[in-house]
Amino acid sequence: MKPAAFDYHRPNSVAEALDLLARLDDAKVIAGGQSLMAMMNYRYIAPENLIDINRIAALAEITEEGGNLRIGAMVRQRDAQDSPLLRARAPLMIEALDLIGHLQTRNRGTIGGSLAHLDPAAELPAVFSAHDAVLHLASANGAREVPIGGWSQGFMAPDLEPDELLTAIAFSPWPAGHGHAFLELARRHGDFALAGAAALITLDRQGRIDRAAIALTGVDMGPVRLDAAEAMLAGQVPGAELIAAAAQCADRVAGIEDVHASRDYRRRIAVVYTRRALELASQRAASGAGR
Amino acid sequence: MNEPLGISLRVNGDAVTRSVEPRLTLADFLRHELSLTGTHIGCEHGVCGACTVLLDGRSVRSCLMLAVQADGCAVTTVEGLTPAEGLSPLQQAFADNHGLQCGYCTPGILCTLSEYLDINPNPSEGEIREALSGNLCRCTGYQGIVDAALAYVRSAQ
Ligand SMILES: Cc1cc2nc3c(=O)[nH]c(=O)nc-3n(C[C@@H](O)[C@H](O)[C@H](O)COP(=O)(O)OP(=O)(O)OC[C@H]3O[C@@H](n4cnc5c(N)ncnc54)[C@H](O)[C@@H]3O)c2cc1C
Ligand code: FES
Numbered sequence: 001m002k003p004a005a006f007d008y009h010r011p012n013s014v015a016e017a018l019d020l021l022a023r024l025d026d027a028k029v030i031a032g033g034q035s036l037m038a039m040m041n042y043r044y045i046a047p048e049n050l051i052d053i054n055r056i057a058a059l060a061e062i063t064e065e066g067g068n069l070r071i072g073a074m075v076r077q078r079d080a081q082d083s084p085l086l087r088a089r090a091p092l093m094i095e096a097l098d099l100i101g102h103l104q105t106r107n108r109g110t111i112g113g114s115l116a117h118l119d120p121a122a123e124l125p126a127v128f129s130a131h132d133a134v135l136h137l138a139s140a141n142g143a144r145e146v147p148i149g150g151w152s153q154g155f156m157a158p159d160l161e162p163d164e165l166l167t168a169i170a171f172s173p174w175p176a177g178h179g180h181a182f183l184e185l186a187r188r189h190g191d192f193a194l195a196g197a198a199a200l201i202t203l204d205r206q207g208r209i210d211r212a213a214i215a216l217t218g219v220d221m222g223p224v225r226l227d228a229a230e231a232m233l234a235g236q237v238p239g240a241e242l243i244a245a246a247a248q249c250a251d252r253v254a255g256i257e258d259v260h261a262s263r264d265y266r267r268r269i270a271v272v273y274t275r276r277a278l279e280l281a282s283q284r285a286a287s288g289a290g291r
Numbered sequence: 292m293n294e295p296l297g298i299s300l301r302v303n304g305d306a307v308t309r310s311v312e313p314r315l316t317l318a319d320f321l322r323h324e325l326s327l328t329g330t331h332i333g334c335e336h337g338v339c340g341a342c343t344v345l346l347d348g349r350s351v352r353s354c355l356m357l358a359v360q361a362d363g364c365a366v367t368t369v370e371g372l373t374p375a376e377g378l379s380p381l382q383q384a385f386a387d388n389h390g391l392q393c394g395y396c397t398p399g400i401l402c403t404l405s406e407y408l409d410i411n412p413n414p415s416e417g418e419i420r421e422a423l424s425g426n427l428c429r430c431t432g433y434q435g436i437v438d439a440a441l442a443y444v445r446s447a448q
């Protein structure tokens with residue numbers, strides 16, 4: 001179908017965008033349009049005002065400041081994949097980006113759009129969860145920050161007010177030589193995952209796990225951190241039994257179900273993919289290569 | 292609401308200036324306003340890839356973009372990939388290898404491959420299949436399409 005009529009606005013700065021968001025009723029931001037346009041074509045939604053943030057250059061920057069990586073909301077998934085900074089500092093994100101849709105959707109789709117859309121099976125929220133990232137929001141009334149753990153408030157419902165703009169996401173990257181892995185089960189390459197796991201691991205000089213982070217996608221409304229598994233791993237030498245036991249924690253998450261997979265099946269594959277991601281991340285940490 | 296807006300862009304090298312409703316998709320703009328009917332519409336929600344065109348050299352789904360968003364950009368459609376006489380080498384490889392039957396998916400596949408083969412001029416069969424994962428073909432079957440792409444890659448070496 002075709003989208004219903006709307007008024008189109010194209011701000012050139014964040015300030016202009018925030019002013020429009022404050023003034024206009026029933027306004028939607030359009031970033032890459034890879035989820036929004038489909039919903040508008042379906043007439044699943046029909047906003048009266050569309051605010052196009054594609055020309056706001058300040059939202060499309062990737063920077064490293066004071067040891068923190070900051071990724072602008074309008075950074076396209078394709079440009080993130082090609083970013084030398086992200087390739088060097090955030091290999092987990094690079095591995096996940098390759099699984100998001102297709103070249104054609106990554107050429108338009110953005111980092112911020114994926115976070116704001118918050119599909120339960122989206123890869124990036126799990127990546128940012130593993131990295132303990134913080135979302136930066138702005139409105140005409142000021143700015144605020146939301147830790148990724150509090151971002152999901154329900155089914156495709158982020159902690160984002162109608163007059164707020166997501167401007168960036170920031171996190172401190174793990175040290176060089178850390179191990180990472182993002183693995184998921186999808187019917188075909190580029191499809192949304194049935195379930196997937198993101199893992200980060202660093203080892204100390206004795207080969208014990210110094211720090212581990214595990215986040216799942218596809219099993220709940222938002223990304224799920226496996227704190228219990230992380231606690232089991234800390235200070236231990238990663239071995240097959242330990243990893244299998246830690247991965248079993250994925251069986252205790254709530255679980256969602258839809259036409260693609262039942263709750264039980266998603267939890268089962270979450271366990272398997274958590275185990276595989278931990279194995280791969282610890283192998284990579286042991287080889288110290290980072291990727 | 293929906294006041295027409297002026298846009299200026301380049302389409303297949305030609306300067307184009309038009310006034311369009313904001314809700315007009317780039318796909319419908321190309322087909323209905325410019326009569327470039329080589330760009331096909333299959334699903335209108337981003338799944339099939341039939342509407343793929345090149346926007347400033349990058350493959351994009353023209354059903355998931357508004358014409359007003361292409362203001363100031365350069366768009367290339369399958370017509371723009373086709374020489375004045377005959378076929379391009381990639382198109383010829385499709386003709387030679389049974390890479391199309393009804394041809395509905397073909398323009399999108401040609402646009403996708405023309406960007407992809409620039410990025411990766413020597414792909415494996417697996418890589419070609421992955422690159423085409425966002426383009427659905429309902430009748431030829433992918434074997435001929437993959438053969439055509441591989442034949443082109445070999446001939447271009
Ligand atoms: C065929 C296909 C396959 C796909 N496969 C996957 C997949 O495997 N994994 C995956 O994660 N995604 C997938 N997607 C969706 C992904 O491509 C989208 O990029 C993403 O979901 C939304 O990003 P966007 O930039 O396109 O946002 P848009 O579609 O423009 O916007 C999405 C929502 O976010 C809001 N929004 C966007 N930016 C901001 C901002 N800065 N501030 C406030 N609100 C904002 C919009 O108002 C809208 O509600 C797929 C899409 C297609 C078409
Ligand atoms: S018509 Fe655009 S992807 Fe199907």
Ligand code: FES
Pocket residue numbers: 390391392393394395396397427428429430431432
């Ligand atoms: S050739 Fe008919 S759909 Fe592909």
